[in-house]
Amino acid sequence: MKASGDGQEAAVSGARDATDPAETAPADLAAATAPPPQEPPPQGATPHDGAGKHVAGKPDAKPTFDARRAGMYIFGTFLVGIGTAAGTAITNYFQNDHLLLFIALALVLLIACVLFFLGGISRALRARWPRVRRLSPGRPGARLADVPGRRARPARSVPRASAAGALLIVSVMTAAAAAFFVGYSVIDNSFAHGTGPGLICLLGILIAVSVAVAWLRHRPRNPGWVQSCARSWLRSRRNATLVASVAALGLSAGLTFGVVDPAPPAAAAPCPAPTELRVLTSSEILGAIQAAIPEFEQDESTVLRDACYAIDLTAYAAPTDSAADDGLASQWDLATDGPHPDIWIPASTAEVTQVTEASRPDGSSPRLRTLGSIASSPIVVAVPAALVGPPLRAMEHGASTTTISQALGAAGIGLRVPNPRLSETARLGITSLYQPLTGTEVHQITQSGSFPSDSGSLLCAAAQQAAQLPRTGGSHGDAGRAAYLVSEAAMNESNGNLLSEGACATQAATQPLTALYPANPIALDFPFTTVTWAGDSPAATVRASDERAFYNWLISTGLTSGHRMLTTYGLGDPEPPAQTNLPSPEAITSALDAFSQAQPPAHILIAVDDSGPMAPYLTQIAAAMSAVLGPQARGGYLGGRDSFGVWKFPGAGEKTSATLVPFGPATTARRTRVPNDVASLTAHDHSAQFNMLEQAATFLSDAAGPESASSVIMLTDGDSYWPNDQGGTYSSFDDVTNIYRIATPGGVSLRVFVIAFGPPGCAESPSGHPGQSLTALAAATGGTCWGAASADPRQLLSNAISQLSASTGTG
Numbered sequence: 001m002k003a004s005g006d007g008q009e010a011a012v013s014g015a016r017d018a019t020d021p022a023e024t025a026p027a028d029l030a031a032a033t034a035p036p037p038q039e040p041p042p043q044g045a046t047p048h049d050g051a052g053k054h055v056a057g058k059p060d061a062k063p064t065f066d067a068r069r070a071g072m073y074i075f076g077t078f079l080v081g082i083g084t085a086a087g088t089a090i091t092n093y094f095q096n097d098h099l100l101l102f103i104a105l106a107l108v109l110l111i112a113c114v115l116f117f118l119g120g121i122s123r124a125l126r127a128r129w130p131r132v133r134r135l136s137p138g139r140p141g142a143r144l145a146d147v148p149g150r151r152a153r154p155a156r157s158v159p160r161a162s163a164a165g166a167l168l169i170v171s172v173m174t175a176a177a178a179a180f181f182v183g184y185s186v187i188d189n190s191f192a193h194g195t196g197p198g199l200i201c202l203l204g205i206l207i208a209v210s211v212a213v214a215w216l217r218h219r220p221r222n223p224g225w226v227q228s229c230a231r232s233w234l235r236s237r238r239n240a241t242l243v244a245s246v247a248a249l250g251l252s253a254g255l256t257f258g259v260v261d262p263a264p265p266a267a268a269a270p271c272p273a274p275t276e277l278r279v280l281t282s283s284e285i286l287g288a289i290q291a292a293i294p295e296f297e298q299d300e301s302t303v304l305r306d307a308c309y310a311i312d313l314t315a316y317a318a319p320t321d322s323a324a325d326d327g328l329a330s331q332w333d334l335a336t337d338g339p340h341p342d343i344w345i346p347a348s349t350a351e352v353t354q355v356t357e358a359s360r361p362d363g364s365s366p367r368l369r370t371l372g373s374i375a376s377s378p379i380v381v382a383v384p385a386a387l388v389g390p391p392l393r394a395m396e397h398g399a400s401t402t403t404i405s406q407a408l409g410a411a412g413i414g415l416r417v418p419n420p421r422l423s424e425t426a427r428l429g430i431t432s433l434y435q436p437l438t439g440t441e442v443h444q445i446t447q448s449g450s451f452p453s454d455s456g457s458l459l460c461a462a463a464q465q466a467a468q469l470p471r472t473g474g475s476h477g478d479a480g481r482a483a484y485l486v487s488e489a490a491m492n493e494s495n496g497n498l499l500s501e502g503a504c505a506t507q508a509a510t511q512p513l514t515a516l517y518p519a520n521p522i523a524l525d526f527p528f529t530t531v532t533w534a535g536d537s538p539a540a541t542v543r544a545s546d547e548r549a550f551y552n553w554l555i556s557t558g559l560t561s562g563h564r565m566l567t568t569y570g571l572g573d574p575e576p577p578a579q580t581n582l583p584s585p586e587a588i589t590s591a592l593d594a595f596s597q598a599q600p601p602a603h604i605l606i607a608v609d610d611s612g613p614m615a616p617y618l619t620q621i622a623a624a625m626s627a628v629l630g631p632q633a634r635g636g637y638l639g640g641r642d643s644f645g646v647w648k649f650p651g652a653g654e655k656t657s658a659t660l661v662p663f664g665p666a667t668t669a670r671r672t673r674v675p676n677d678v679a680s681l682t683a684h685d686h687s688a689q690f691n692m693l694e695q696a697a698t699f700l701s702d703a704a705g706p707e708s709a710s711s712v713i714m715l716t717d718g719d720s721y722w723p724n725d726q727g728g729t730y731s732s733f734d735d736v737t738n739i740y741r742i743a744t745p746g747g748v749s750l751r752v753f754v755i756a757f758g759p760p761g762c763a764e765s766p767s768g769h770p771g772q773s774l775t776a777l778a779a780a781t782g783g784t785c786w787g788a789a790s791a792d793p794r795q796l797l798s799n800a801i802s803q804l805s806a807s808t809g810t811g
Contacts, residue, residue: 271308280341288569320422329358347424375571377489380515419451455490464779492570601641602805609716615683624794638666701745708746718764740781761787
């Protein structure tokens, strides 16, 4: 029965449709299964599909995060990292056996391919063994595809095993080989030529990879066969991940293999003995070269492209620049000068010219060949920063030497210079300085009475004296207010407290120095010069190649280069000789003559401690005095106007001292007796240092003539048992330093220089008080203390004597 207003008769809930679906008309079925009508999109809106893509006829939909795709990307990145680490580890572990290395890499690639095949087989089995899912109890056997409105997912096609395997093997092997070649032969070789070429190579590879990726992603209307196959095969994330991982493995292995450059097994091809290269340098650059050698030896495998340790470098300096010049100009004396140098790095090209002109015509002198400058350093006037007022501050750049000298004199600041007969820096510096100076100004410079052998020794002595002055509350001569004619490199080393590694082993905290640069300053250019000796072995060709490799490394730039190490030590860029403003030989000779004529004669008393604790050192001391003061001495340390004598302390019985070489002029006859007289040194009793110093001050005051400079050089271990020492009845540390501070025999202050033996060295205190060390004793009198623990006593004695005399010749 129908109700009024009812429409079509409603079906009873739970009732089953009596109409057979098979009998339903196609039109009715299409109407029943068609989607409901939708409103047309608003004007201007672009329909989207479910993934957020623009599709006609579909409404906008918000893009969703694809967690599966993100996970695959993260997993692929993880595999690439594992491949890189595995390649590096394998290369490091098997670096000494090429065959095992490549076998290990092949096994890794094989395992990766097996895992890939297993994944493909599992996917194929799942595709060929479909799971049957029931939609409801009333429809057994129904499949998901039978659900109205749902499209069945097409079955994935499985490529044939043979084609897929061949393509996989070719792709994997190609990626691994290409990556290994790029890492070993391209990137590594590029960085071997410097950081710049290496970065350019990496940039080029990144551009090439970007172009290849863009080419694969490009979709032309008619793609080529290669592009089509590559895109279709790499569309699989597993395929792309495998190729990327293998490429990372090969790239890391190639890079590591190129950097490590593994040596062949010792039994198959043992490494030859390394080439021994001895580098003779100026003291101005010795510290920088010694610091650069370990860096070069670490980079040898990359620089030389050789897995073996090929070059063994040793850097050293002659006692003075002039000693090196004399040894190379004449027949090198192995006993006196040491082993033949293979490389010579003097302070200036002027030294090379001087040695070449003075070489023997019989061919016994070595042949010199300059490859080029490795660094530069102008000669400056270094002034303690505390003394630089506004007038001097205005002269930091571009003032003439005359103006600088006058400004220093007006400020009450003296000028100290190294010994121009021994130091190339001083030889060139005074040539530039003396041309405009008056005789009085030259005389004031030479009256200091102390002329160290190089810039570093001069600044070392200045630092010791500056540290001592606050304790004594005064100044000794011009030590408190002095400027120094030195190289800029030595000044920078002093400011950086780097002199403690070379010329100044006992240096305290340095005083900050400010450089005054004269107009057109003379510069040291440090030429790298190879030395070829007569009768060199056939290995000289190999040695020449190694010498050039070291030179190229020193002038190269980059993170690991010699240039970086040299600049750390205050050295500038290399300069050709034409830009160094070197003076003429005639100007140099004229300046040296003026200096020697203005310098006062030197009176030097050498006192040797022969007490019991000094027994282990007396043989070395005797040999050093024979070499420096004997008849065969070279270098012009003492001239005909100078005098010297040798004492030992204590003397016999209760005497404070005894005479070994009588005091007198530095004649040939007096030099001849030195070796025999000092051979009688024998350790005994206790020393009497303070008594000896008081006695020496009295003696030198009586012996000194007018306009002379007197000094004491004391060789001791500083071990004292005052007042129980031999003759130890006089004075104390303060009494002795007061005597030397006020004594001016001949018009120049009396100084004490100490060469300290024994483990404490210059830190030893004769009085037993920590503040009264040997360093303090020397500095309080205007002198210097050198520790002999790691230095040659002959060189130390030469340095001490050279500070006191700049006379010409040996007389």
